[in-house]
Amino acid sequence: MSVARRSVLQAGLAAGAFSMFGRGPAFAAAPALDAKLIAAAKKEGAINVIALPRDWANWGATMDRFQELYGVKLDSANPDGSSAEELQAIRTLKSQSRAPDVVDVGPAFAVSGTKEKLFMPYKVATWADIPADTKDKDGHYCGDYYGVTAFAANKAVVKNMPQTWADLKKPEYKGMIALNGNPLSAGSAIGAVFAAALANGGSFDNVLPGVEFFAELAKIGNFSPSKAGAASLVAGQTPITIDWDYLSLGYKQANAGKAEIEVAVPAGAQPFGNYYCMAISAHAPHPANAKLWMEYVYSDEGQLAFLGGFAHPIRFNALVAAGKVPDAVLKTLPPAAAYKDIKFASLAQSDAAKKVIADAWPRLVKV
Amino acid sequence: MDRQIVNNDRLGIGGVAVLGLAGMFFAVPMLMTAAFSLWEGGTHYGFAAFRILLQSPQLLEAMALSIELSLATVAALVLLLVPAMIFMHLYAPKLKPAFDFIASLPFVVPAIALVAGLSNLVTGPEWLIGTPFYLVIPYFFLALPFVYRSLDIGIAAIDLPVLTEAGQSLGAGMGQIIVMVVLPSLRASLVGSALLTLAVVFGEFTFANVLLFHTYAVFLNQIGQHEANAAAALSVASFLLTWGAMLGVLLLGRAKAAKTEGR
Amino acid sequence: MKAPIAWLWIGAFLAFSAAFMVAPAAMLAVQAFSDDDGFTLQYFAELGQYRYTTAFQHSLILSVASATVGVVAGGLLAYVLQKPAAGRFRALVTSFSAVAANFGGVPLAFSFIATLGTLGLLTTLLKSIGVDLYGLGFSLFSITGLTLVYAYFQIPLMVIVFTPAIEGMRPAWREAAATMGASNWQYWRLVGLPVLAPSLLASWILLFGNAFSAYATAYALTSGNIMLVTTEISAVLSGNVTSEPQVGAALSLGMIVVMVLVLIASQMIGRRAARWTVKS
Numbered sequence: 001m002s003v004a005r006r007s008v009l010q011a012g013l014a015a016g017a018f019s020m021f022g023r024g025p026a027f028a029a030a031p032a033l034d035a036k037l038i039a040a041a042k043k044e045g046a047i048n049v050i051a052l053p054r055d056w057a058n059w060g061a062t063m064d065r066f067q068e069l070y071g072v073k074l075d076s077a078n079p080d081g082s083s084a085e086e087l088q089a090i091r092t093l094k095s096q097s098r099a100p101d102v103v104d105v106g107p108a109f110a111v112s113g114t115k116e117k118l119f120m121p122y123k124v125a126t127w128a129d130i131p132a133d134t135k136d137k138d139g140h141y142c143g144d145y146y147g148v149t150a151f152a153a154n155k156a157v158v159k160n161m162p163q164t165w166a167d168l169k170k171p172e173y174k175g176m177i178a179l180n181g182n183p184l185s186a187g188s189a190i191g192a193v194f195a196a197a198l199a200n201g202g203s204f205d206n207v208l209p210g211v212e213f214f215a216e217l218a219k220i221g222n223f224s225p226s227k228a229g230a231a232s233l234v235a236g237q238t239p240i241t242i243d244w245d246y247l248s249l250g251y252k253q254a255n256a257g258k259a260e261i262e263v264a265v266p267a268g269a270q271p272f273g274n275y276y277c278m279a280i281s282a283h284a285p286h287p288a289n290a291k292l293w294m295e296y297v298y299s300d301e302g303q304l305a306f307l308g309g310f311a312h313p314i315r316f317n318a319l320v321a322a323g324k325v326p327d328a329v330l331k332t333l334p335p336a337a338a339y340k341d342i343k344f345a346s347l348a349q350s351d352a353a354k355k356v357i358a359d360a361w362p363r364l365v366k367v
Numbered sequence: 368m369d370r371q372i373v374n375n376d377r378l379g380i381g382g383v384a385v386l387g388l389a390g391m392f393f394a395v396p397m398l399m400t401a402a403f404s405l406w407e408g409g410t411h412y413g414f415a416a417f418r419i420l421l422q423s424p425q426l427l428e429a430m431a432l433s434i435e436l437s438l439a440t441v442a443a444l445v446l447l448l449v450p451a452m453i454f455m456h457l458y459a460p461k462l463k464p465a466f467d468f469i470a471s472l473p474f475v476v477p478a479i480a481l482v483a484g485l486s487n488l489v490t491g492p493e494w495l496i497g498t499p500f501y502l503v504i505p506y507f508f509l510a511l512p513f514v515y516r517s518l519d520i521g522i523a524a525i526d527l528p529v530l531t532e533a534g535q536s537l538g539a540g541m542g543q544i545i546v547m548v549v550l551p552s553l554r555a556s557l558v559g560s561a562l563l564t565l566a567v568v569f570g571e572f573t574f575a576n577v578l579l580f581h582t583y584a585v586f587l588n589q590i591g592q593h594e595a596n597a598a599a600a601l602s603v604a605s606f607l608l609t610w611g612a613m614l615g616v617l618l619l620g621r622a623k624a625a626k627t628e629g630r
Numbered sequence: 631m632k633a634p635i636a637w638l639w640i641g642a643f644l645a646f647s648a649a650f651m652v653a654p655a656a657m658l659a660v661q662a663f664s665d666d667d668g669f670t671l672q673y674f675a676e677l678g679q680y681r682y683t684t685a686f687q688h689s690l691i692l693s694v695a696s697a698t699v700g701v702v703a704g705g706l707l708a709y710v711l712q713k714p715a716a717g718r719f720r721a722l723v724t725s726f727s728a729v730a731a732n733f734g735g736v737p738l739a740f741s742f743i744a745t746l747g748t749l750g751l752l753t754t755l756l757k758s759i760g761v762d763l764y765g766l767g768f769s770l771f772s773i774t775g776l777t778l779v780y781a782y783f784q785i786p787l788m789v790i791v792f793t794p795a796i797e798g799m800r801p802a803w804r805e806a807a808a809t810m811g812a813s814n815w816q817y818w819r820l821v822g823l824p825v826l827a828p829s830l831l832a833s834w835i836l837l838f839g840n841a842f843s844a845y846a847t848a849y850a851l852t853s854g855n856i857m858l859v860t861t862e863i864s865a866v867l868s869g870n871v872t873s874e875p876q877v878g879a880a881l882s883l884g885m886i887v888v889m890v891l892v893l894i895a896s897q898m899i900g901r902r903a904a905r906w907t908v909k910s
Contacts, residue, residue, distance in 0.1 A: 077579040079589055098579050175748030182854035185865035225771045225855035226743055237743050362681040367771050367855050378715045385710045396741035399751060451643035454636035469647045471889050474839035481654050508651050516836045517791045520829045524798030555794040566732030602737035606729055613725035
């Protein structure tokens with residue numbers, strides 16, 4: 001399951017008036033990666049990434065730092081592409097010079113891509129730290145970061161921040177609540193439905209209460225069908241959005257001068273989280289760089305960069321146990337309680353849930 | 368002469384009402400976007416979003432690429448479609464249903480499926496697939512329905528067989544007839560077609576995005592959801608610019624036509 | 631010799647179209663009917679789901695409504711603009727139409743939400759003078775709302791393609807009719823509209839097809855919560871949740887069938903209307 005990607009500014013614009021994200025703790029030296037790999041990568045000289053918005057989990061800073069450290073030219077294509085589009089790019093462009101070297105896709109697509117032999121197996125140096133249920137045992141893909149579903153509100157329009165799922169039904173929020181896309185096609189929206197299910201008597205195996213919750217929101221007029229994004233949140237058209245925490249926190253930081261955004265993980269319910277997976281294209285035009293990129297992202301520095309974008313790196317627990325996460329950074333994240341016992345839905349559970357949603361949502365949710 | 372005919376030339380209350388309503392319907396959403404593009408947060412208004420746009424090299428590159436693609440697509444259409452349609456009307460009118468069908472296909476084959484199909488079929492040489500001009504092929508077909516219908520209506524309004532016969536009886540070859548007689552008669556449709564093609568190419572997003580080319584629409588979409596003000600600024604600015612450019616082309620075309628017709 | 635050249639050109643156009651459009655469309659057909667084990671109708675069977683039948687219904691209603699609104703409003707506008715008194719507006723409006731005809735997607739949806747959304751400027755303004763649009767049942771996020779938004783590019787499109795037809799109407803006919811004592815209404819009913827009929831039909835088909843295949847605007851406005859065939863296709867082909875290319879192919883095939891039926895119907899109507907085409 002994966003999330004609808006967002007559009008984003010290219011480096012030129014981002015360097016302008018918009019704030020850049022913090023890069024996490026600053027490192028003086030580069031991570032200690034295999035020298036031979038670095039040499040091979042420098043010889044190739046370029047890397048193509050796809051569907052990595054600059055403001056999504058701090059990818060912008062990671063991409064800049066990679067180029068800085070290894071002198072390699074990075075081309076970022078289709079920043080707001082979906083997971084399906086990433087796999088399609090591999091199928092369509094194969095090993096053309098424009099083709100993607102690495103992809104960052106939702107778990108369902110990681111599995112289907114492996115089946116379709118689109119990926120090259122590779123195990124990074126820190127493979128052991130990655131939780132077993134988020135990686136392929138043969139190394140075709142592995143999770144890289146995760147987050148949970150959270151509420152975001154534009155304080156200029158929303159005087160009282162909703163704290164729980166039940167709060168969303170209050171009449172003062174009429175026409176205000178929107179999702180990042182539609183649960184039939186967008187991962188963040190599915191996450192919201194799952195989270196609503198967990199809070200209203202459902203479980204990982206039973207997502208129907210979530211659909212029913214949104215059906216009721218639509219009936220009482222609180223649900224707005226338009227697609228929520230940074231623009232609509234900041235402009236006040238969709239003043240309350242239910243989206244991944246790292247995205248909303250990112251918008252909050254980026255628009256600090258323009259609009260006051262408040263983000264909260266809903267209280268009183270089990271949080272719903274999801275992760276993304278990275279994989280190397282089997283036809284990568286720059287395989288050494290692809291491997292170097294993976295090594296960098298899974299190094300301590302690369303993982304901590306995700307925190308700069310308010311996303312939890314996949315090696316979070318290992319890093320915290322080793323004392324490598326500064327307290328100052330921990331403070332910028334939502335309270336740790338939400339992430340302590342985080343459990344992800346298994347692939348089988350997600351697939352079943354998608355079928356239920358695909359059937360029930362069009363029938364029950366009437367806008 | 369009956370008074371009624373003269374009255375018809377004036378706008379009348381109905382005419383004014385139509386123009387007024389249309390004006391309001393089209394102006395209001397555009398004004399809203401413009402207002403939003405000037406918003407800088409709180410009650411601040413200013414040109415910050417526009418300034419940022421102007422400083423962006425990606426915007427200029429994207430615009431340049433889209434302009435080149437537009438011109439190439441118009442050229443392709445004029446060279447291949449227009450003569451084919453003229454010849455079809457003259458010599459093979461029974462083929463019209465086939466032309467109609469082909470001209471309507473782009474609407475029903477969704478862009479995303481067409482790209483997948485095209486890529487499976489055409490794995491050709493990198494010099495073709497690798498350059499953005501590969502896009503001219505799908506763009507030709509995306510503009511096709513509009514251009515075809517526009518030309519269809521234009522050709523129906525002139526009497527093609529008679530014009531051709533007249534030209535031939537004066538000793539002109541087919542090429543001369545097309546260039547010197549038919550095309551000028553179709554001027555309104557041709558201008559409309561060129562304008563439509565330009566607009567289609569500038570607005571086309573799916574193909575360029577899937578094939579990872581950095582065209583104007585791709586760029587606009589990329590800032591479309593994150594940076595609302597810059598996106599609104601770009602929408603308004605590009606709308607006004609394109610409008611101005613087309614207005615210029617139109618007025619220029621009329622001035623030139625007036626000169627040649629006043630022979 | 632003109633004949634061989636003519637056939638060469640027609641042949642070139644047809645071959646080009648076949649290679650780059652018909653063939654991929656045919657591939658869609660193959661894809662819709664096959665899975666790992668060969669020929670199957672299962673994907674077509676899936677079209678019977680509530681979700682997809684509703685999508686087809688919605689798309690058809692929206693396209694018919696949008697095309698009709700576009701033809702009527704655009705036709706009127708084109709007619710008014712052709713009057714000599716409207717001369718100075720003509721170039722302005724034509725160029726505006728060319729741009730507006732392709733203005734769509736996120737920017738268009740955004741501007742309409744900002745104007746007529748639940749928290750839009752116009753909505754709030756009207757509420758302050760006592761007119762509660764949403765209370766009265768209007769919603770931008772409905773087929774009606776979509777038709778309104780689509781009109782923003784349908785009407786200009788109509789103006790562009792229909793203007794040559796209006797230009798082709800000779801003032802002499804008007805004068806002749808008036809000399810014979812025909813009223814305005816009689817002129818239109820017996821001369822004007824019949825002559826314009828083929829062009830009106832051709833324009834209607836174009837607008838229908840345009841609305842039927844529109845995707846970006848509808849998605850930006852409703853994020854697929856109002857089921858339309860195009861948003862459903864993108865959901866199964868390039869969404870982030872499921873990837874079912876065969877269902878997408880089946881849906882696309884369904885769209886092709888609808889367009890072919892519309893074309894056949896138009897041919898039949900057109901043949902009757904063509905009796906009135908000008909022949910000197």
